Amino acid sequence: MTSEERREELATRLDDVRRRIAEACAAADRDVEEVMLVVVTKFFPASDVRLLAGLGVRDVGENRHQEAQAKAEELADLDLSWHFIGGLQSNKAAAVATYADAVHSLDRPKLVTGLGRGATERGRDLDVLVQVSLDPPGAEGRAGADEADVAALAERVAQADGLVLRGVMGVAPLGGDAGQAFEGLARIAADVRREHPSATWISAGMSGDLDQAIRHGATHLRIGSAVLGPRPTVK
Template identity: 65%
Template sequence: MSRRSELAAGLAAVQERVAAAARSAGRDPDEITLTVVTKFFPASDVRLLADLGVRDVGENRHQEAMAKAAECADLELRWHYIGGLQSNKAAAVAGYADVVESVDRARLVPGLSRGAAERGRDLDCLVQVSLDPPEQREGRSGVHPDELLALAAAVADAEGLVLRGLMAVAPLGADPEQAFDDLARLAERLRADHPDAGVLSAGMSNDLEAAVARGATHVRIGRAVLGERP
């Protein structure tokens, strides 16, 4: 089987899973965007995915993301930066990313704002909120839920940044349904202050159904489309 055929099969299977989950939840499948996470896979795979109709691509390592975005600059893609972000790299990430999904502390905001200004276009941002229990938060990304609204306000007030919504990852070894129930409540709280911040990025290869059932507008899928990482 050619690599294009492998990707086409994986993509079709995930699209059907998303559509089935949406129908089960009484939602329109077209409401849900599939972001294919291509970390560790070559730019040639990105090109094949683009040829198969993928428009949203996710990366979580700055150097790799920057190189792929440059190599695929001729393609009409929307690049999502989804990994943990160092404040000294924030401006550089804003130079190529169309969406930064992992804004989890206020120290990132000035750099992202500066990078957006240098690029000359607004940058869509999601606040990454932690769903982890306290004993698991060490070393994991995400703002504490109690600090969510303050960080969201800082993003919304920053020049060149557009607050679009929330991103989260289900806790390790936990019930994703409960975690995404909590996330849905946080999203509702956010929209009370920021009605236009309706994006909810949640759900990966193992738990996309639970996320879609609880309102995810974007799912981030790597392995189920691309196979095991090299």
């Protein structure tokens, strides 16, 4: 596929996702300007990110530190905001803060120190969201802090030098009811906002469940395959 053919494919997919977002916002009686599209480019080449930037995409999501760092360096000439959304190792936290503009996946206290140190060394505050586990109790699911721990973790982020508490993030359980999960996340987000009024972000919703996420107040959608197509084989 030529670069121009890939651009046309991305443009078509991006238009379709933007239409879905607009329709979901209309159905939820929300302003489409309240919802940010973060295009997740995990395993896709930097050339795709450059094409997306030419199509108006400014917010890019990455899951893996090494890949994210390399793309951020290669595409430093573009006006992009980098969102780190994957599981974060404590020994990589400071390094992630040197290029990321937002981290959606802080799920334990140990990460606060590293992220804060990296942001301080960079000389720029880092937007942070607390990732909340939306899996049923006892389930072996995805990452995230238990609901009972969210308030203390949010407070720790809010007090840390170099970090700005922006809100919460969640991933719907595999095979579960996404709407029910996002309804719970919205309730937790409201609890956080009561203590931290500026923490207004709710990062929720992916390609298959963005409609339910918008219905329950998502402000940031993390969309990969709907924009970029099937994910390349992991090398």
